[in-house]
Amino acid sequence: MHSLEVRLKGHLPDARGQGLVKDIQDLGIATVSDVRVVDIYWLDAELSPETLDMLGRNLLADPVTQIYSYRQGTPAGPVDESGYHTVEVAYNAGVTDPVEDSVLKAIRDLKVEGVNTVRTSKRYLIEGQLTDEQLEIICSRLLVNPIIQHVVEREQMSFPENPKYHFRLETVDILTSDRAVLQKQFGFTADEFQAIVDYYRKQGRNPTDVELETLAQTWSEHCVHKTFRGRFTLGGRVVDNLLKSTVMKATRELNRPWCLSVFVDNAGVIDFDGQWALCFKVETHNHPSAVEPYGGAATGIGGVIRDPLGTGLGAKPIANTDVFCFGPPDLPYDRLPQGVLHPRRMFKGVRSGVADYANRLGIPTLNGAVLFDERYVANPLVYCGTLGLLPVEIARLGKQKPGDKVVLIGGRTGRDGVHGVTFASEQLTEVSTATSSSSVQIGNPIVEKKMIDVLLQARDRGLYVRITDCGGGGLSSAVGEMAEETGVRVDLEKVPLKYAGLSYAEIWISESQERMILAVPPEQTGELLALFVGEDVEASVIGEFTDDRRLRLFYGGETVCDLEMEFLHGGIPQLRREAVWEPPHHPEPDFAEPSDLGESLLRILGSWNVCSKEWVVRQYDHEVQGSSVLKPLVGKHNDGPGDAAIIQPVPGSPKGVIIANGINPGYADVDPYWMAASVIDEALRQIIAVGGNLNRVALLDNFCWGDVNRPDMLGALIRTAQACYDMSVVYGTPFISGKDSLNNEFEHEGKTISIPHTLLVSAIGVMDDVSRAISMDFKKAGDFIYIAGSTRCELGGSEYLKTRGLVGNSVPKVEPQQSKNLMERLSTATGKGLVRACHDCSEGGIGVAVAEMAFAGGLGASISLKEVPLGEPIDRDDFILFSESNSRFIVEVSPDNKDRFEKEMAGCPLAMIGRVSSETRLEVHGRKGASVVSISIDELKEAWQKPLRW
Amino acid sequence: MVKTIVLRAPGTNCDAETVFAFEQAGSEVDLVHVNRIISHERKLADYQILVIPGGFTYGDDIAAGKVLANELRLKLGEDIRRFFEAGxxxxxxxxGFQVLVKAGFLPDPRSDGHLQVTLAANDSGKFECRWVNLAVNKESPCVFTNGMESMYVPVAHGEGKFVAAPEILPDINVVVRYTDEQGDAGAGYPHNPNGSVGNIAGICDSSGRIFALMPHPERHIRGTQHPQWTRLGAKQYGDGFPIFRNAVRWVQQS
Structure with missing residues (x-):
């Protein structure tokens, strides 16, 4: 056992440490002047001082900027750490150290033998006066997450041997023992458990543990979406299978020929250009991210990337979209529930987890949103989505034959996600401050990247006939679902393990990341395995598809599971529930109209929801793959908020894909129906704003909800799904896939806190010629500013009312037929080159939209509210300026194109409300002509950029 | 026909666009996994241009590019030197810049392997993706930037701060420096996005045949990749394209 320490040379600034100094200051501790970080590599080997020295010199330390030292003494002299507070942090046992594989590889390349294990830790050297209590706060709030890490209290780290697993078949007595306990333990409803008891009574035996685990996973909400398939009554109306009667019904009725594969595969697939298809999926990884933001979010994006990869016969991931919801970053610590990480830490951890994973995989993150509400404090939402590209002829679900091999590829299997097991190798140190009862994985993006690289070659050689992702639910879900139509036998001892000691049941249900399952015809198995070996990616034949429609699992030749597919996939009783819906009533706003609306505008621009997210966007690689045509940040200084992103996925083809999203949980506080309608309208507006059209737009739904066992929650869910249907059919934009995450609730001080009803609608649109794209920044002084769409007094759930602590009741509604007509006309005008800039009018209304266009373009603007077309009488300037009515756009048109533009828009609510000016101020005049806003664009931009300039 | 080999390793992720750039420039391009060179299935000697593209090889574990640099130095060092000596x-x-420096091929491929320059963590402490202006040093012997004056290209990295021992700095063949829009190299962050010494964005060896840079010219091949093309209009070729065209032409003419 050796440890080798690497640190920056004394005179060099430590960027990681400086970041921590800032974080510590944010905690209200002002006395820390410097933090330096020491990287420590623990090597489980017996090495000579010469070898250690060589490893330090040639591998682990950078000779220009760093020095190294090791136990036997140091060539750089002893390192003085006196005068610092020191904290050393290491990963818990069972948490895979993401660096280990690469370091071992490099050590082998250096021809050093005998190093079996590498673990890393970090020592933080903190300079400044601190009390023990302050040091503890720094540790618990910034440096250590006990779920995956602990403070190393002794210098010695140990690498205990994992015990061997000794096979013993476990059965669970469900026929005679206490049902209530077992039902709860495995998470079944009473009806479901009864169905299982009935099944085994007929079989004349008890289930094995792995059979019961398989049923629990296959019948879980996560895998089977039983709420969305349930039978509900709402107001005397029966809804039989919510999904099929709303979201999927719209798709079926629209019956678009370009929808190639919907709701059947890991992602929805549409035709792109006759040769290529696009597949798109967004998922959530909420709970893991709440517990361990970095690892939870990283495995979230890692998981959704495998969805396109596991769609059809495999798509290349070409873009990501990420939407996060957190508590407010400035939440006082005394409002933070016990055991919950602070929103700022969650935000930083989630952001870096997603960025580190997606950046390493080389997938551009081009689109997203970040929202804040105190109800997300304990239940943050982490939506990650991936767009994939694949040849149309392999866009549909594959099909295996009996006799085809089950091949597991990618990462090894450990206890990741296996709950309630204790680690044999728990003791990482003799004095461990934390023990973990389940293992949270950090994710290893390079394992996934290697797998993708080789998999796409195997795809192009036609070496497999079906593929699926192995994610939540592990092998149990992946193999169990794939084999539904045929049957399968799997030899569990053939699954490669990260470490010894896993039982057959743990192997089967483990949720280890970076794994996929292929169905490979026997004659192609050899070529496939050789291809994978050639790029150092593991691929193992673990079983064979059969024709008996049974799921049979073996361990060392012993049968451990024998279930009929018909029962596994068809035996779950339909959920039945009563739902209610009562519209809430909030106090009506009754504050006086401010005479100067500039202050209000600055407050909205500086609100957490509206403010610039550049801090997030810049840390994503949004340029990799070289495909971006319209980037997330646009304008004169590349820092304005673009509406939707556009990529050109096939080099040499002018066709583009537009990626957009709509989300606004604030409106659901008034009415979830109009929330859903609004977010669909918003996603479509963004597509139109950048120059797209509605001809080929596909949608994804993603519901995040509270406890749907409560009738009112369920009622809200049903209303939301109904709106999805109503809007989808009118706009002609089908849903192609979706996902839900239910029961996002938290108990705090005797009260149940549910997240707001949150629907994310993600949209992709096909654009024929990307050279027709436009951006939202004002381009030229003297141009006319138009508003398209009518403004109503719709401030319920608006940002304006939020800045005053109000909700209101007049939620923005949607008239989809009129909205569609306006969008189509505007799209035609843009296609003809008549529009110089266009911006979606959403949160913060006209005020925010015009301000953003002005400072993004480095130009001023002067507008008059008198000219704004109203859909109903509004007698206040503030309500006109900040109303969030849907289906509106702010449009810049050159004077030369005025007549042609107005002609194209004939019949739509449209008015010229002002002009772009070279004077860099935003001037807004009220209905009576008085100036209500007069602010320089620099001041507006500063208000907008300041909050998240982290 | 000019033949280019784009080398790929676990974590390489800018390979497709780099292949595209060289194809557009008129080269035949093979994308080859490093294992296939090590196993002698493919030979460097069959090519005239070798490219190590962007990415996070081996996760950038230990330090960016370090594990691949170690592998190339130990397993392909001789092959790469022969490839270079053959022209x-x-x-x-x-x-690829991080790898070439850490494997000792830059600033001088004939050095003793004692590293004197490196690419360290950005001063901002953050990975940053942003567009930068580069001024091309016209005195540089670099064959890739022949005739170029400036370019606007993106960076996307967390460890791009060029650092060199002060005594060797005057001997470095600087090819490109970070500047502001006006070409001023003293403008500081974010124009110099990482805090590089002397605003150095890319260097070459004394022959001008080994060139490496932190920014991504392969991400600005088409006019519509420019972040402001919707304001300024789209040119046919992006600013990064001449680098690839120069390389291919140089091979054709030599």
Whole structure:
């Protein structure tokens, strides 16, 4: 056992440490002047001082900027750490150290033998006066997450041997023992458990543990979406299978020929250009991210990337979209529930987890949103989505034959996600401050990247006939679902393990990341395995598809599971529930109209929801793959908020894909129906704003909800799904896939806190010629500013009312037929080159939209509210300026194109409300002509950029 | 026909666009996994241009590019030196720059392997993706930037701060420096996005045939990749394209 320490040379600034100094200051501790970080590599080997020295010199330390030292003494002299507070942090046992594989590889390349294990830790050297209590706060709030890490209290780290697993078949007595306990333990409803008891009574035996685990996973909400398939009554109306009667019904009725594969595969697939298809999926990884933001979010994006990869016969991931919801970053610590990480830490951890994973995989993150509400404090939402590209002829679900091999590829299997097991190798140190009862994985993006690289070659050689992702639910879900139509036998001892000691049941249900399952015809198995070996990616034949429609699992030749597919996939009783819906009533706003609306505008621009997210966007690689045509940040200084992103996925083809999203949980506080309608309208507006059209737009739904066992929650869910249907059919934009995450609730001080009803609608649109794209920044002084769409007094759930602590009741509604007509006309005008800039009018209304266009373009603007077309009488300037009515756009048109533009828009609510000016101020005049806003664009931009300039 | 080999390793992720750039420039391009060179299935000697593209090879574990640099130095060091001595061109982009420096091929391929320059963590402490202006040093012997004056290209990295021992700095063949829009190299962050010493964004060896830079010229090949093309209009070729065209032409003419 050796440890080798690497640190920056004394005179060099430590960027990681400086970041921590800032974080510590944010905690209200002002006395820390410097933090330096020491990287420590623990090597489980017996090495000579010469070898250690060589490893330090040639591998682990950078000779220009760093020095190294090791136990036997140091060539750089002893390192003085006196005068610092020191904290050393290491990963818990069972948490895979993401660096280990690469370091071992490099050590082998250096021809050093005998190093079996590498673990890393970090020592933080903190300079400044601190009390023990302050040091503890720094540790618990910034440096250590006990779920995956602990403070190393002794210098010695140990690498205990994992015990061997000794096979013993476990059965669970469900026929005679206490049902209530077992039902709860495995998470079944009473009806479901009864169905299982009935099944085994007929079989004349008890289930094995792995059979019961398989049923629990296959019948879980996560895998089977039983709420969305349930039978509900709402107001005397029966809804039989919510999904099929709303979201999927719209798709079926629209019956678009370009929808190639919907709701059947890991992602929805549409035709792109006759040769290529696009597949798109967004998922959530909420709970893991709440517990361990970095690892939870990283495995979230890692998981959704495998969805396109596991769609059809495999798509290349070409873009990501990420939407996060957190508590407010400035939440006082005394409002933070016990055991919950602070929103700022969650935000930083989630952001870096997603960025580190997606950046390493080389997938551009081009689109997203970040929202804040105190109800997300304990239940943050982490939506990650991936767009994939694949040849149309392999866009549909594959099909295996009996006799085809089950091949597991990618990462090894450990206890990741296996709950309630204790680690044999728990003791990482003799004095461990934390023990973990389940293992949270950090994710290893390079394992996934290697797998993708080789998999796409195997795809192009036609070496497999079906593929699926192995994610939540592990092998149990992946193999169990794939084999539904045929049957399968799997030899569990053939699954490669990260470490010894896993039982057959743990192997089967483990949720280890970076794994996929292929169905490979026997004659192609050899070529496939050789291809994978050639790029150092593991691929193992673990079983064979059969024709008996049974799921049979073996361990060392012993049968451990024998279930009929018909029962596994068809035996779950339909959920039945009563739902209610009562519209809430909030106090009506009754504050006086401010005479100067500039202050209000600055407050909205500086609100957490509206403010610039550049801090997030810049840390994503949004340029990799070289495909971006319209980037997330646009304008004169590349820092304005673009509406939707556009990529050109096939080099040499002018066709583009537009990626957009709509989300606004604030409106659901008034009415979830109009929330859903609004977010669909918003996603479509963004597509139109950048120059797209509605001809080929596909949608994804993603519901995040509270406890749907409560009738009112369920009622809200049903209303939301109904709106999805109503809007989808009118706009002609089908849903192609979706996902839900239910029961996002938290108990705090005797009260149940549910997240707001949150629907994310993600949209992709096909654009024929990307050279027709436009951006939202004002381009030229003297141009006319138009508003398209009518403004109503719709401030319920608006940002304006939020800045005053109000909700209101007049939620923005949607008239989809009129909205569609306006969008189509505007799209035609843009296609003809008549529009110089266009911006979606959403949160913060006209005020925010015009301000953003002005400072993004480095130009001023002067507008008059008198000219704004109203859909109903509004007698206040503030309500006109900040109303969030849907289906509106702010449009810049050159004077030369005025007549042609107005002609194209004939019949739509449209008015010229002002002009772009070279004077860099935003001037807004009220209905009576008085100036209500007069602010320089620099001041507006500063208000907008300041909050998240982290 | 000019033949280019784009080398790929676990974590390489700018390979497709780099292949595209060289194809557009008129080269035949093979994308080859490093294992296939090590196993002698493919030979460097069959090519005239070797490219190490961007990415996070081996996760950038230990330090960016370090594990691949270690592998190339130990397993392909001789092959790469022979390739260079035979007149080949070598281009490293982003992670490729980090690899070439840490494997000892830059600033001088004939050095004793004692590293005197490196690419360290950005001063901002953050990975940053942003567009930068580069001024091309016209005195540089670099064959890739022949005739170029400036370019506007993106960076996307967390460890791009060029650092050199002060005593060797005057001997470095600087090819490109970070500047502001006006070409001023003293403008500071974010124009110099990482805090590089002397605003150095890319260097070459004394022959000008090994060139590496942190920014991504392969991400600005088409006019519509420019972040402001919707304001300024789209040119046919992006600013990064001449680098690839120069390389291919140089091989054709030599």
């Amino acid at each position: 080949g061109l070598i281009l490293g982009i982003c992670n």
